Amino acid sequence: xxxxxxxxxxxxxxxxxxxxxxxxxxxxxxxxxxxxxxxxxxxxxxxxxxxxxxxxxxxxxxxxxxxxxxxxxxxxxxxxxxxxxxxxxxxxxxxxxxxxxxxxxxxxxxxxxxxxxxxxxxxxxxxxxxxxxxxxxxxxxxxxxxxxxxxxxxxxxxxxxxxxxxxxxxxxxxxxxxxxxxxxxxxxxxxxxxxxxxxxxxxxxxxxxxxxxxxxxxxxxxxxxxxxxxxxxxxxxxxxxxxxxxxxxxxxxxxxxxxxxxxxxxxxxxxxxxxxxxxxxxxxxxxxxxxxxxxxxxxxxxxxxxxxxxxxxxxxxxxxxxxxx
Amino acid sequence: xxxxxxxxxxxxxxxxxxxxxxxxxxxxxxxxxxxxxxxxxxxxxxxxxxxxxxxxxxxxxxxxxxxxxxxxxxxxxxxxxxxxxxxxxxxxxxxxxxxxxxxxxxxxxxxxxxxxxxxxxxxxxxxxxxxxxxxxxxxxxxxxxxxxxxxxxxxxxxxxxxxxxxxxxxxxxxxxxxxxxxxxxxxxxxxxxxxxxxxxxxxxxxxxxxxxxxxxxxxxxxxxxxxxxxxxxxxxxxxxxxxxxxxxxxxxxxxxxxxxxxxxxxxxxxxxxxxxxxxxxxxxxxxxxxxxxxxxxxxxxxxxxxxxxxxxxxxxxxxxxxxxxxxxxxxxxxxxxxxxxxxxxxxxxxxxxxxxxxxxxxxxxxxxxxxxxxxxxxxxxxxxxxxxxxxxxxxxxxxxxxxxxxxxxxxxxxxxxxxxxxxxxxxxxxxxxxxxxxxxxxxxxxxxxxxxxxxxxxxxxxxxxxxxxxx
Numbered sequence: 001x002x003x004x005x006x007x008x009x010x011x012x013x014x015x016x017x018x019x020x021x022x023x024x025x026x027x028x029x030x031x032x033x034x035x036x037x038x039x040x041x042x043x044x045x046x047x048x049x050x051x052x053x054x055x056x057x058x059x060x061x062x063x064x065x066x067x068x069x070x071x072x073x074x075x076x077x078x079x080x081x082x083x084x085x086x087x088x089x090x091x092x093x094x095x096x097x098x099x100x101x102x103x104x105x106x107x108x109x110x111x112x113x114x115x116x117x118x119x120x121x122x123x124x125x126x127x128x129x130x131x132x133x134x135x136x137x138x139x140x141x142x143x144x145x146x147x148x149x150x151x152x153x154x155x156x157x158x159x160x161x162x163x164x165x166x167x168x169x170x171x172x173x174x175x176x177x178x179x180x181x182x183x184x185x186x187x188x189x190x191x192x193x194x195x196x197x198x199x200x201x202x203x204x205x206x207x208x209x210x211x212x213x214x215x216x217x218x219x220x221x222x223x224x225x226x227x228x229x230x231x232x233x234x235x236x237x238x239x240x241x242x243x244x245x246x247x248x249x250x251x252x253x254x255x256x257x258x259x260x261x262x263x264x265x266x267x268x269x270x271x272x273x274x275x276x277x278x279x280x281x282x283x284x285x286x287x288x289x290x291x292x293x294x295x296x297x298x299x300x301x302x303x304x305x306x307x308x309x310x311x312x313x314x315x316x317x318x319x320x321x322x323x324x325x
Numbered sequence: 326x327x328x329x330x331x332x333x334x335x336x337x338x339x340x341x342x343x344x345x346x347x348x349x350x351x352x353x354x355x356x357x358x359x360x361x362x363x364x365x366x367x368x369x370x371x372x373x374x375x376x377x378x379x380x381x382x383x384x385x386x387x388x389x390x391x392x393x394x395x396x397x398x399x400x401x402x403x404x405x406x407x408x409x410x411x412x413x414x415x416x417x418x419x420x421x422x423x424x425x426x427x428x429x430x431x432x433x434x435x436x437x438x439x440x441x442x443x444x445x446x447x448x449x450x451x452x453x454x455x456x457x458x459x460x461x462x463x464x465x466x467x468x469x470x471x472x473x474x475x476x477x478x479x480x481x482x483x484x485x486x487x488x489x490x491x492x493x494x495x496x497x498x499x500x501x502x503x504x505x506x507x508x509x510x511x512x513x514x515x516x517x518x519x520x521x522x523x524x525x526x527x528x529x530x531x532x533x534x535x536x537x538x539x540x541x542x543x544x545x546x547x548x549x550x551x552x553x554x555x556x557x558x559x560x561x562x563x564x565x566x567x568x569x570x571x572x573x574x575x576x577x578x579x580x581x582x583x584x585x586x587x588x589x590x591x592x593x594x595x596x597x598x599x600x601x602x603x604x605x606x607x608x609x610x611x612x613x614x615x616x617x618x619x620x621x622x623x624x625x626x627x628x629x630x631x632x633x634x635x636x637x638x639x640x641x642x643x644x645x646x647x648x649x650x651x652x653x654x655x656x657x658x659x660x661x662x663x664x665x666x667x668x669x670x671x672x673x674x675x676x677x678x679x680x681x682x683x684x685x686x687x688x689x690x691x692x693x694x695x696x697x698x699x700x701x702x703x704x705x706x707x708x709x710x711x712x713x714x715x716x717x718x719x720x721x722x723x724x725x726x727x728x729x730x731x732x733x734x735x736x737x738x739x740x741x742x743x744x745x746x747x748x749x750x751x752x753x754x755x756x757x758x759x760x761x762x763x764x765x766x767x768x769x770x771x772x773x774x775x776x777x778x779x780x781x782x783x784x785x786x787x788x789x790x791x792x793x794x795x796x
Contacts, residue, residue, distance in 0.1 A: 018613035026625050035632050152782070156719065156775035158726050160746050161767050168753055266620060267727060282731055285624045293625055300618035308616075 012305045019301040033060035093295035113264030113276030120199035132211035154205030162202040180273035214246045256311045259303035331392040333649045362787035370526045374533040375780040389416035389572040412645045426461040428560035437463035462552045484546030488539030555761035567765040569740035577725045578718040585660030593668040597675025611665040619662040626658040627733040648736035708788045719777040742766040
């Protein structure tokens, strides 16, 4: 087991290097730091000195890959690639354009993101699985057909509409909850209810439909027929046999997104004014703060790879048929 | 007066795509394993109904993809020939009134008065503050308060009747065509269709078509005199915007797949067929690309494009051209983030197929790898490609809206549902609420995505027998 995990981690390293090189090429080679400076300072009438200043302030004035002006190791380390790209491996994200430490910001902002993402995931799972089990219980009846139609309809509505509509209905018309904002500690709860609710409702369509397919796939298996032949009631068959076996794909599907919960949801957070990593990213994109976008790209990839790793491990844990190879 | 044709990049690709689709249809029609499932699709009621709705969208999208040079029109004051700055499409030409009849600012659907109060000078010289009449919407009414409701009813009725008449004419043509093919005559064919017993569910086609035509004629009738879905901040007709957005939505949904298909098919089959280091390399490539969160990769790429565009502003002749290139680029980058799923599926399938007897036999006969892939592997994975294309479509249309909201979608000057929703965010905070832009975008998007979702379900069931049992 340990050897397997170690091998998987070793396999992740070249992928991270690939991501790193890709972001480097995207951010520094496709467009030179000069282009970025000109963009940030405004297009017209930018003096070369201003550009040099802008680059020097952010440490973009070094050569890309090889610094012939330095001595010894400095020839390799005193470059943009080493300073800006390789340092990401140490989780040293540098400072943003507004002179804040990105690493510190991320560690602060990930908590509000989690405060929304975790409840949405858990409540969503509960609701979707319950609903899907209910549909499976009433399979091939009108309840089943209309539930599937309802799911497809809910899937076809843009997530933006759930947010805008929900905000309008709950906050503006009914005045039940504040439209947006955030607070520290327990005072945050009243700001969280609406986004969590909307997140759950928005996910019902695709989630339930997916779980329904999983359940129905299991229901046609031989062991279910055996269980019924033994005289077990339909409820026990569903809960003890079908649910248990369908939990394997459900669990592994959840595990893969677990690490990415840290990244937060871009849209929800910016609509509700929640200071999480999602709105952090959006703000950075809108302000064209490349240091933050770069950091988030790298962080996202690391989390995704951790998710893949956890999925593989959880497969071997919950499903004894999967062998390590 | 029509100018010469202008072919934008995306236009060219749209017609290339159309050509491929037709070519593929001809190819599929001659092969039973592809034709059978499609026959099943057109025999399903949901399948044909959604197909009718989708083809409405496609026709509008195609009409909107034939562009002409800016036209010359005599200036009203000087009489000189003035070139308007914008490239326009065949569709613009058809709905010319919608395009040119601009109000000052917001107005509600079917309204006769503006949304905001203004100082109006009365004939007797006094100035009062009231909602001014619209320049075009309901301008023909002498007394809007009294005549409005009646006028709307009258126009609606005319529209609905026109739609009904056209539907009935089409139904009769259909019956005549069916009757010519088989015995039983006209009455027999009509009876078979109307009782829902025909092979292809023509009754569902007629009902969907009838409803659509009635809505269409109703909309045309009302749009002639009013702004059916109101006007936006600068007074542009929202109905027109929503219609124009169809092209953007369709392009994002289809071009993205077109762009990614060659790479996904080639690499996926190569990885599965050759195994070894080729497989390792390709797997490494797609895992790396996949591990970057899609939105961030798109954001990074679009940021870079923006920098490039603002640094090379002189390379673009017009705003339309610029927006068009950005759309194309967005499709490409969306393709880069979404090809991995298909690639992985094809790899698995190719891995299975290379062990199949007839492929082994081909290898034993000394057939080249290229030949084997082309003759034996590729035709057997085509159904997977087709299912993926159809399944991806609705997700991409929805993604466009989200991306435009984050400002990394299509160009802000381009008509798209995402841009409409984006602007609606602020409108919802107004008092009274400006809800029509949002509503229009949502209805148009919802209809398209819902039809696409239902259609893709039918297609998947037809092509994937394994899933059929679980229904």
